[in-house]
Amino acid sequence: MINVDRYKCGYCGTCVSVCPEAAIDLLETFININDSMCKACNICVKICPIGALEVPIDEE
Amino acid sequence: MKNRYDVVVVGAGPGGSITAKVAAKGGLDVLLVEKRQEIGSPVRCAEGVSKKGLKKFLPQIKKEWISSEANGARIYSPDGTKVEMAEEMAGSEVGYVLERKIFDRDLAIMSADEGADVYAKTTVTDLVIKDGFVKGVKGRHLGKSFEVECNLVIGADGTESKIGRMAGIDTTLKPVDIESGAEYLMTGIDVDDFCDFYLGNDVAPGGYAWIFPKGDKRANVGLAVLGKHLLKKTVKRPIDYLNKFVKEHYKDGKVASVILGGVPVSRPVKTIGNGIMLVGDAARFTDPITGGGILKAMESGTMAGETAVDAIEAEDFSENTLKKYENKWRPTIGRKNERNYLIKEFFITLSDDELNGLARSVNEVKITEMSVTGLVATLIEKNPETLKNLSKMLFKYL
Ligand SMILES: Cc1cc2nc3c(=O)[nH]c(=O)nc-3n(C[C@H](O)[C@H](O)[C@H](O)COP(=O)(O)OP(=O)(O)OC[C@H]3O[C@@H](n4cnc5c(N)ncnc54)[C@H](O)[C@@H]3O)c2cc1C
Numbered sequence: 001m002i003n004v005d006r007y008k009c010g011y012c013g014t015c016v017s018v019c020p021e022a023a024i025d026l027l028e029t030f031i032n033i034n035d036s037m038c039k040a041c042n043i044c045v046k047i048c049p050i051g052a053l054e055v056p057i058d059e060e
Numbered sequence: 061m062k063n064r065y066d067v068v069v070v071g072a073g074p075g076g077s078i079t080a081k082v083a084a085k086g087g088l089d090v091l092l093v094e095k096r097q098e099i100g101s102p103v104r105c106a107e108g109v110s111k112k113g114l115k116k117f118l119p120q121i122k123k124e125w126i127s128s129e130a131n132g133a134r135i136y137s138p139d140g141t142k143v144e145m146a147e148e149m150a151g152s153e154v155g156y157v158l159e160r161k162i163f164d165r166d167l168a169i170m171s172a173d174e175g176a177d178v179y180a181k182t183t184v185t186d187l188v189i190k191d192g193f194v195k196g197v198k199g200r201h202l203g204k205s206f207e208v209e210c211n212l213v214i215g216a217d218g219t220e221s222k223i224g225r226m227a228g229i230d231t232t233l234k235p236v237d238i239e240s241g242a243e244y245l246m247t248g249i250d251v252d253d254f255c256d257f258y259l260g261n262d263v264a265p266g267g268y269a270w271i272f273p274k275g276d277k278r279a280n281v282g283l284a285v286l287g288k289h290l291l292k293k294t295v296k297r298p299i300d301y302l303n304k305f306v307k308e309h310y311k312d313g314k315v316a317s318v319i320l321g322g323v324p325v326s327r328p329v330k331t332i333g334n335g336i337m338l339v340g341d342a343a344r345f346t347d348p349i350t351g352g353g354i355l356k357a358m359e360s361g362t363m364a365g366e367t368a369v370d371a372i373e374a375e376d377f378s379e380n381t382l383k384k385y386e387n388k389w390r391p392t393i394g395r396k397n398e399r400n401y402l403i404k405e406f407f408i409t410l411s412d413d414e415l416n417g418l419a420r421s422v423n424e425v426k427i428t429e430m431s432v433t434g435l436v437a438t439l440i441e442k443n444p445e446t447l448k449n450l451s452k453m454l455f456k457y458l
Contacts, residue, residue, distance in 0.1 A: 010102075010318065010319075010320035011102075012104055012320040012321040012322065013218070013219055013220040013321075013322065014219065014238070014240050014320070014321060014322030016219070016220040016222065017219045017220055017221060017231075017232070017233045017238060017322050017324070018232065018233050018234075018235065018238060018287065018322075019232065020232050022222065022225050022232075025222070026220055027095075027183070028095055028096060028097070028181075028183070043235060043287075043291075046235075046287075046290045046291050047235065047238065047240050047287050047290055047322070048240070048297070049240045049241055049242045049297065049298040049299055049320045049321070049322075050242065050297060050298070050299045050320055051297045051299065
């Protein structure tokens with residue numbers, strides 16, 4: 001599961017474009033990750049320009 | 061909103077608005093939907109555009125669209141070697157720095173003036189697909205569900221490009237094909253009428269930093285880092301590189317806006333299917349070297365709008381008929397994209413030393429053709445040995 005820090009997120013949609021599973025949606029002003037589709041490849045986490053997506057520490 | 065249109069255009073960026081304008085002008089019943097509540101906002105762009113290029117699509121430039129004009133460009137290599145580019149004719153500004161909040165909204169309004177129905181705060185969440193043909197869209201308008209039938213859907217939904225995926229086109233960007241960008245609109249800084257570019261692995265790995273003047277001591281100061289490099293542990297976030305850059309160059313500047321966004325630096329995807337076409341960033345038409353996509357969005361939007369008019373007249377919405385669209389963009393947008401993709405693939409492998417060497421080889425030269433081709437041609441001329449492979453690769457294009 002990937003956490004989105006909503007206070008950091010600039011809802012730019014960069015994460016949406018790289019998700020191989022199409023599991024991410026930008027709903028105008030927030031990011032929604034569909035956990036049942038996410039395969040935890042973490043590309044979205046690394047691509048985010050501001051670091052708003054995080055893998056919870058115990059899962060890293 | 062009616063429950064039937066000839067064409068539904070998803071996304072009111074420059075690509076979608078021009079598509080809707082051309083289709084509506086051609087007599088079609090057009091719906092243009094935009095999920096944001098304010099078209100053009102938040103901005104995800106450095107707003108630079110060539111003057112000549114823009115006039116091709118909009119002969120009447122409104123002064124409200126322009127925040128300043130640029131007369132040339134300076135590129136700084138990692139050790140500070142400067143390469144200057146300026147157009148030969150004195151006094152001919154080569155570029156505009158736009159005010160996209162106003163520009164994007166005006167383009168959408170121009171499509172409405174041609175007769176398109178325009179709805180903001182309206183998201184497409186799914187396509188209606190029947191017998192292998194896209195036949196409509198489902199979505200939410202002001203939070204309420206709606207469904208609209210149509211013969212053609214145009215995916216003009218920008219970098220996210222989910223509409224294509226809904227139709228079975230894989231638009232996923234690989235980390236080597238996307239730049240992740242961060243930018244500040246800064247105020248209280250010294251800028252002139254040139255656009256500045258900074259290269260280097262400490263500045264923006266696999267990308268570059270830019271300063272685009274916005275007049276009145278303001279500028280868009282931003283940078284983008286190649287996704288491939290962001291996968292490495294040693295590489296920081298784009299925002300961290302930006303903060304470092306700003307500290308070094310504009311310590312006393314104030315930050316009036318924070319802008320984030322991804323720029324495709326990819327080859328185009330498949331852009332057609334039964335009942336669907338993709339335009340602009342959604343089709344990955346952005347220039348892989350400069351990251352410029354405004355004009356490509358408008359150019360492809362024009363082509364898709366024209367193709368839509370033909371398809372409705374022929375009453376044939378099959379992928380085969382929509383090949384007309386691909387036939388229009390391949391020799392134009394596609395050819396330039398391929399050339400610059402090859403240049404990108406070469407440049408992202410260069411070390412700081414190699415970049416410095418190239419910059420030194422041309423820093424005494426006056427480059428008067430303000431374009432990627434102009435610059436690369438000069439570099440090849442000055443470095444025939446080092447750039448032998450690049451010149452071989454580009455031989456078809458230069
Ligand atoms: C940091 C940065 C700097 C850039 N600098 C420049 C530059 O200086 N010059 C230049 O030419 N280009 C630049 N670009 C690229 C440029 O911004 C894009 O190429 C251009 O905006 C593409 O236009 P478009 O119409 O294809 O997409 P967009 O302008 O992205 O418009 C797509 C629209 O679709 C909407 N949308 C998405 N999904 C849906 C949905 N499901 N339903 C309804 N609406 C939807 C979005 O909200 C958006 O408004 C830059 C990009 C970035 C990120």
